[in-house]
Each structure stands twice: as structure tokens, then as C-alpha cells.
Amino acid sequence: MRKQLTKGNEAIVKSAILAGCRTFYGYPITPASEIAEAAALYMPQAGGVFLQAESEVAAINMLYGAAAAGVRCMTASSGPGISLMQEGISYLAGAELPCVIADIMRGGPGLGNIAPEQGDYHQVVKGGGHGNYRTIVLAPDSVQEMAGLTALAFDLADEYRNPVVVLADGYIGQMMEPVEFPPASAPRPAPGWAVQGTAEARRNLITSIYLEPDGLEAHVRKLDAKYRQAEEREVRAEAWRTEDAEIVLVGYGIVARVLKAVVEQARACGLAVGLLRPITLYPFPSGELQRLSRRARMFLVVELSNGQLWEDVRLAVEGRTPVELYTRVGGNVPSAEEVLAVLWGKARPLAEREELVHG
Amino acid sequence: MSTTVTPPPKKLNRIGLEITNYKGSKTTLCAGCGHNAISERIIECFYELGVQPWNVAKFSGIGCSSKSPAYFLGLSHGFNGVHGRMPSVATGAMLANRTIFGIGATGDGDTASIGLGQFMHLLRRNLPFIYIIEDNGVYGLTKGQFSATADLGSKLKTGVINDLPPFDCCALALQCGATFVARSFSGDKRQLQTILKAAIAHNGLSVLDVISPCTTFNDHEGSTKSYSYIKEHDELLNEIDFVPFYEDIAVEIAEGEVKEVEMHDGSKLRIKKLGRNYDPTNKFDALRAIDEANQKGEVLTGVFYVDTNKPNFMDLLNLDDAPLATMPESKVRPCRDVLDQVMEELR
Ligand SMILES: Cc1ncc(C[n+]2csc(CCOP(=O)(O)OP(=O)(O)O)c2C)c(N)n1
Ligand code: SF4
Ligand SMILES: [Mg+2]
Numbered sequence: 001m002r003k004q005l006t007k008g009n010e011a012i013v014k015s016a017i018l019a020g021c022r023t024f025y026g027y028p029i030t031p032a033s034e035i036a037e038a039a040a041l042y043m044p045q046a047g048g049v050f051l052q053a054e055s056e057v058a059a060i061n062m063l064y065g066a067a068a069a070g071v072r073c074m075t076a077s078s079g080p081g082i083s084l085m086q087e088g089i090s091y092l093a094g095a096e097l098p099c100v101i102a103d104i105m106r107g108g109p110g111l112g113n114i115a116p117e118q119g120d121y122h123q124v125v126k127g128g129g130h131g132n133y134r135t136i137v138l139a140p141d142s143v144q145e146m147a148g149l150t151a152l153a154f155d156l157a158d159e160y161r162n163p164v165v166v167l168a169d170g171y172i173g174q175m176m177e178p179v180e181f182p183p184a185s186a187p188r189p190a191p192g193w194a195v196q197g198t199a200e201a202r203r204n205l206i207t208s209i210y211l212e213p214d215g216l217e218a219h220v221r222k223l224d225a226k227y228r229q230a231e232e233r234e235v236r237a238e239a240w241r242t243e244d245a246e247i248v249l250v251g252y253g254i255v256a257r258v259l260k261a262v263v264e265q266a267r268a269c270g271l272a273v274g275l276l277r278p279i280t281l282y283p284f285p286s287g288e289l290q291r292l293s294r295r296a297r298m299f300l301v302v303e304l305s306n307g308q309l310w311e312d313v314r315l316a317v318e319g320r321t322p323v324e325l326y327t328r329v330g331g332n333v334p335s336a337e338e339v340l341a342v343l344w345g346k347a348r349p350l351a352e353r354e355e356l357v358h359g
Numbered sequence: 360m361s362t363t364v365t366p367p368p369k370k371l372n373r374i375g376l377e378i379t380n381y382k383g384s385k386t387t388l389c390a391g392c393g394h395n396a397i398s399e400r401i402i403e404c405f406y407e408l409g410v411q412p413w414n415v416a417k418f419s420g421i422g423c424s425s426k427s428p429a430y431f432l433g434l435s436h437g438f439n440g441v442h443g444r445m446p447s448v449a450t451g452a453m454l455a456n457r458t459i460f461g462i463g464a465t466g467d468g469d470t471a472s473i474g475l476g477q478f479m480h481l482l483r484r485n486l487p488f489i490y491i492i493e494d495n496g497v498y499g500l501t502k503g504q505f506s507a508t509a510d511l512g513s514k515l516k517t518g519v520i521n522d523l524p525p526f527d528c529c530a531l532a533l534q535c536g537a538t539f540v541a542r543s544f545s546g547d548k549r550q551l552q553t554i555l556k557a558a559i560a561h562n563g564l565s566v567l568d569v570i571s572p573c574t575t576f577n578d579h580e581g582s583t584k585s586y587s588y589i590k591e592h593d594e595l596l597n598e599i600d601f602v603p604f605y606e607d608i609a610v611e612i613a614e615g616e617v618k619e620v621e622m623h624d625g626s627k628l629r630i631k632k633l634g635r636n637y638d639p640t641n642k643f644d645a646l647r648a649i650d651e652a653n654q655k656g657e658v659l660t661g662v663f664y665v666d667t668n669k670p671n672f673m674d675l676l677n678l679d680d681a682p683l684a685t686m687p688e689s690k691v692r693p694c695r696d697v698l699d700q701v702m703e704e705l706r
Contacts, residue, residue, distance in 0.1 A: 027473070028501040036504075040519075052504060055443065055473035080442065111421065111439070 003178035008143045009034035015147040019154040020187035022048030023073035025062035030114040031170040032104040035076035056081035060088030067097035068206045070194025076102035090129030094208025098157035102166045104173035107331045115331020116170030121308035125281045132220045134227045136164040137281040139252040143177035171254040237285035238277040245274030251302040252278050261336035286316035293321040300324045373409035381406040383433040393545030393571030394493045398431040404555040415460045420445040422500045424466035424493035443474025446481035456682035462489040468498040471507040471526045482535035484672045489558045489565045495573035496584035503576025514581030528568045530649050538563035538666040545571040556601040562623035563671045596661030598631040620665050
């Protein structure tokens with residue numbers, strides 16, 4: 001297929017339609033509104049439905065209904081709207097229903113601003129709603145990945161019968177890049193478990209309520225087993241020049257693009273630096289980080305949030321290697337030079353200590 | 360020869376303030392936006408009636424309209440809340456300090472979409488509060504999607520036609536318990552001023568639905584909330600006049616022509632019938648008038664309803680006159696008997 005110059009937010013919708021999604025419920029919010037606008041345009045053209053809900057609370061509950069009825073469905077929002085969806089996401093996960101949610105992150109907390117940030121990490125990756133559940137979280141770093149990971153999101157949602165979030169920031173949502181879209185797949189038939197208005201489907205029970213403690217415990221264990229399976233099978237990360245890396249940078253989304261430039265510049269200065277870019281934020285690439293920690297003498301996490309990703313990297317590395325942190329928030333994105341200066345500052349004491357050891 | 364130029368004396372209101380004391384910061388809204396005109400009317404009315412600005416708290420949600428409190432009453436307190444939740448924020452703040460004079464400026468998206476639940480519960484409670492909907496039929500701030508007050512058949516700039524019926528916020532307000540309900544147009548200076556002044560004098564919940572065109576996203580041919588559409592379809596329900604309590608003007612009133620409503624503070628609202636047989640203290644008349652106008656595609660403006668008798672929310676809750684926020688410990692500490700009784704019940 002020919003490459004098409006496409007805006008990140010629009011790529012999500014085109015890819016969703018190609019993946020057989022015909023149902024979009026949303027509510028406008030900057031910087032995610034273009035997703036709803038594109039869906040309003042393309043969904044009816046593809047024989048699907050678009051509805052501007054009265055709020056994000058309504059939108060996610062429309063997905064709850066749509067998913068139960070067995071269609072591929074999607075919504076999109078940003079920080080404050082995702083907060084409002086959390087209750088619904090918990091119900092969808094509890095009832096084991098597939099859906100795709102795009103979060104184009106903006107600055108927070110509260111009203112914050114509409115500049116790009118990664119402050120939704122905790123509320124999305126940790127499952128910001130109530131109860132024992134997880135959402136699978138995919139983090140694109142380009143418009144191409146906005147398309148590719150949206151398609152993957154639908155497949156994973158179906159396979160695991162669980163909500164999947166495409167977590168991007170305002171930059172990737174707004175930028176334009178050439179994209180090669182995958183071939184279209186026909187909308188899949190409603191799964192056997194769905195409510196279909198037929199005699200055969202009459203017995204299908206979709207619920208998140210288990211009044212008996214033993215029943216709920218069994219249900220939570222079942223969900224857990226699914227998550228363990230996803231942790232074994234679905235982890236995705238990009239390792240960039242990590243083979244010989246003594247310092248490993250960790251960052252996702254727009255930050256990873258800056259970090260690739262940092263890797264090149266640092267290497268030009270003689271530092272053996274590499275990058276690990278998580279593509280799935282849940283399941284988290286902990287194994288890969290552990291593997292890298294055998295050689296690495298330092299990790300530097302760079303994020304547009306206040307150490308939220310850092311917590312997961314430290315959990316993965318389990319104290320074997322120091323994990324440093326550099327953050328910018330409020331809508332600021334660090335330049336490669338800025339990160340390089342930080343890197344130098346942190347690497348020098350390490351190098352000096354090393355000299356003492358060898359000396 | 361030297362000449363001295365004496366500047367004209369500054370005009371002071373009844374509490375000794377100039378109009379500049381009621382202004383806010385410079386607007387950042389689009390030129391010609393209806394919301395700017397509403398801010399100006401608020402400035403004039405609060406100045407003219409001599410309301411103490413530092414006694415006022417301005418509340419808003421999120422939207423262009425909700426930004427507007429920054430552009431009026433700069434000496435007052437402001438609370439820019441959460442999208443659609445301003446009624447709850449205002450309720451919380453005003454119950455904490457009942458001496459606050461509360462005014463809310465919000466949009467049709469904030470009110471009739473995401474915040475409809477909060478709005479309807481505010482209506483039930485008759486909180487002494489002025490709730491202004493700066494109604495343009497679209498979400499201005501997020502670039503012009505239809506809101507739930509967009510009329511059936513209204514067209515967006517993109518050509519999209521609205522195929523759902525609108526909520527009429529005045530009809531909702533009437534049904535759910537607001538005690539002063541009016542509609543105006545940001546372009547009708549005199550009517551909006553009069554309605555605002557009456558709302559300031561009203562001791563209960565005032566809902567003002569002010570049609571306020573969005574010049575950037577909803578002022579084109581085919582829109583039913585554009586300046587030209589409203590000018591063509593504006594139908595006056597009544598002619599109104601407001602006489603503040605501190606002015607003693609006796610006017611001859613022709614029997615049956617004009618209804619005079621005495622407000623809580625002694626001000627008078629004079630409502631003159633225009634053609635229709637209409638009583639602004641009768642809710643059913645008001646609902647019928649709104650419905651008939653909507654059927655005919657008219658934009659009916661004026662005072663729909665006034666009820667000066669219903670107790671307000673503070674009275675229903677038996678709140679003390681002293682604000683909860685600053686109540687001295689001596690007043691909130693339970694007396695010995697009450698404490699003993701509590702202990703007894705726990706035994
Ligand atoms: C939870 C949440 N969802 C969405 C938004 C984005 N948003 C900001 S203002 C607004 C609508 C504003 O419309 P209206 O109240 O009519 O105000 P106007 O700009 O037209 O004056 C929306 C959807 C938000 N701030 N918070
Ligand atoms: S976008 Fe519309 S509502 Fe917002 S300031 Fe401009 S004219 Fe006013
Ligand atoms: Mg509006």
C-alpha cells in the first residue's frame with residue numbers, strides 16, 4: 001500500500017476502520033478531538049456509527065453496551081476525560097469486554113493545560129479505576145505506530161477480552177508523517193459470548209458482579225491468569241543500540257525519539273549508550289530491563305511526568321543497577337542536548353568511581 | 360498664559376466605587392464573541408447597583424464562556440471549576456460561606472451536556488445564585504462541535520446538520536424549580552441589563568439563558584444561533600423595567616397592563632405585557648409560551664417566571680447566619696447536654 005501523509009490522531013481512526021471497528025463514541029477534548037472528528041467523518045462512510053456522547057462517562061458506558069453486543073468499538077479522550085472513564089473501564093475489565101481507548105495525553109493534574117505530557121501513565125498503566133484489573137497499554141512513538149498499534153489493540157482486546165489503551169501524547173497525536181496502512185480486514189462476526197438477540201445467545205451472561213466471596217475470588221484469579229499470560233506473551237519493546245550499552249536510557253512515545261538522538265550524540269562522545277523503548281507499558285518489559293541490567297552500570301529514565309515510568313523501571317531492575325531520572329512536565333519536552341548534559345553529569349561520577357576501582 | 364484642564368469628575372456609585380473597579384482583565388476571547396458583551400453588562404449592572412465586588416464569588420466550568428469571569432469583576436473572588444461541575448463547586452462554596460454573593464458564568468456545553476445532572480440538581484435546590492448560560496449552540500473552546508442546545512436543523516460550518524432536538528434550558532429550569540427564569544440575547548443591551556439587575560435582587564436561583572453567538576464557529580448562514588438569525592427571530596415576551604430599592608420612583612401603572620413584582624430587597628421588577636395574555640408568576644403560562652415559540656421557530660426573550668416566595672436552600676437547611684467557614688469554636692462546639700447524650704447513646 002502506498003504511504004499516506006497522515007496526522008497521528010487521524011491515523012488511529014483510519015486504522016480502526018481497517019481493523020473492522022465500526023463503532024465510535026466520544027466527547028471532544030483537546031488534543032484528542034481530531035480523533036472524534038475523523039470518526040464522525042469516516043465511520044458513517046464505512047457503514048458504521050459515530051455518536052457524540054454527552055460526556056466521557058456516557059461514552060465509555062456506550063462502549064460497555066457496544067462491546068457486550070459483540071462489535072469492535074472505540075473511544076478517545078485525554079487526561080480529564082480518561083479520569084471520567086475509569087469507572088466504566090473497571091466494569092468493562094470486570095465483565096471481560098474488549099474495547100479500545102485512545103488517550104492523547106495533555107498536561108495535568110486538574111485542568112493543567114493542553115500541551116503534551118505523559119502524566120496519565122499512572123492512571124492508565126496501573127488501571128485508574130477500582131478493583132483488581134489491568135488494561136493492556138500500547139505506546140506509539142510515531143504516526144506509523146499510531147496506525148499499527150491501534151490495529152494490534154483491537155486484536156489484543158479480542159484475544160484477552162479486555163480493554164486496551166493506546167497511550168500517546170499530544171505531539172504524536174498532532175504530528176503528520178507518511179504512514180503505510182495495513183490491508184483492511186472485514187468486521188469480525190460477533191463472538192460467541194456476546195449478547196446477540198438470538199435463542200443461542202440467550203444464555204450468555206456478561207457481568208462483573210460476584211456476590212459470594214469465593215465466586216469473586218475465582219473470577220479475580222481468572223482475570224489474573226489472563227494478565228500473567230499477557231505478561232508472558234505480549235511484551236513489546238524496542239532495544240536501540242543496547243548490545244554493548246553501559247548506560248541505558250529508558251523512555252517511551254515522543255521522548256524515545258529525542259533519546260535516539262541522545263544515543264547517537266553520546267556515542268560520538270565515546271559513551272556506550274543505548275535506549276530501551278517500552279512499546280507495551282503493560283505488560284511492562286521488565287525481563288528485558290533485567291537482562292540489560294547485567295551489563296549496564298546505569299539506567300536513565302526520561303519522561304514527561306514526575307517519575308511515574310521510573311517506578312516501574314526500578315521495580316524491574318530491583319536495585320541491581322542505579323536508576324536515574326530526568327523529567328520535564330507542564331508541556332515542556334527536553335532537547336537532546338539537554339538530556340545529553342544531564343547524562344554527562346550523571347555519568348562522570350560513575351566514570352571517576354570506576355577509575356578508582358581500576359586505579 | 361497657562362491653562363489647567365480639570366478632568367471631568369469620576370462617576371461613583373452608591374458605595375463610592377467607579378466603574379473601573381468592576382472591570383476585569385482584558386478579554387482574550389475572539390472579537391465580536393457574544394460572551395464579551397455579557398461580561399460588559401455584568402460590569403455595568405454590578406456597578407450601577409453598587410454591589411460590593413469583594414463580596415462576590417464568580418464560578419465557572421470549562422469553555423470560552425467559563426473563561427469570561429476573568430474579564431469582569433476583577434476585585435471579586437473567582438473559581439474556575441471542572442467541566443460541567445460548576446453547580447456542585449458553587450453549592451459547596453456557598454454553603455461554606457453563605458455571605459458570598461454567587462454568580463456563575465458557563466456555557467451550553469458545560470450546562471446541557473456533561474453538566475446536565477449537576478445543573479438539574481442545582482435547580483431543585485433554589486440556591487441563591489445567578490446562573491448565566493452563555494448559549495451559542497456549540498462547544499466554542501474545542502472548535503465548534505454541536506452542543507445539546509443546538510436547534511434541530513442548524514448547520515455547522517462543515518455542513519453537518521444537527522438532527523437531534525435541543526434542550527431548552529429555560530424550560531428545564533422552570534420544570535425543576537428555579538425561581539427566576541429569563542432568556543435574553545447578548546446583543547440586546549437594555550433587556551439583558553434589566554434581567555441581570557432583577558437577578559441580582561432575587562433571593563433564590565436565577566437562570567439566565569443568554570443567546571451569545573460564537574463568531575468563529577457558529578455565526579454563518581444556516582446556523583440558528585448567529586447574530587443575524589437571532590435578530591430576525593427574536594420575539595419579546597414582555598417589556599421589562601427594574602427599579603432598585605434605593606430609588607423611589609412612583610410610576611403610574613395602567614391596570615392590567617403591567618405586573619409589578621416586588622423583589623426580596625425591595626426592588627421592583629415591572630413587567631409589561633406585549634400582546635399575549637401572560638402572567639410571569641405562573642409556571643404553566645411560562646412553559647406554554649416557551650413551547651409555542653419553539654414550535655414557531657421564534658427565539659422568545661424576556662422574563663419567563665419569577666417566584667419570590669419559595670424559601671431558598673440556606674433557609675431550608677436552617678443554616679446559621681454566620682458563615683460556617685469562619686464560625687467561632689464557641690458556636691460549633693456542642694453543649695454539655697448534647698455531648699452527654701452522645702456518650703449515653705454510645706454506652
Ligand atoms: C472532562 C472534560 N472533557 C472535555 C473537555 C474539553 N472541553 C473544554 S470546554 C468544552 C466545551 C465547552 O463548550 P461550552 O460550555 O458551550 O462553552 P463555549 O466554549 O461554547 O463558550 C469541552 C468539551 C474538558 N475540559 N474536560
Ligand atoms: S471560539 Fe467562539 S465562543 Fe470561543 S471566544 Fe471565539 S467566538 Fe467566543
Ligand atoms: Mg457553547
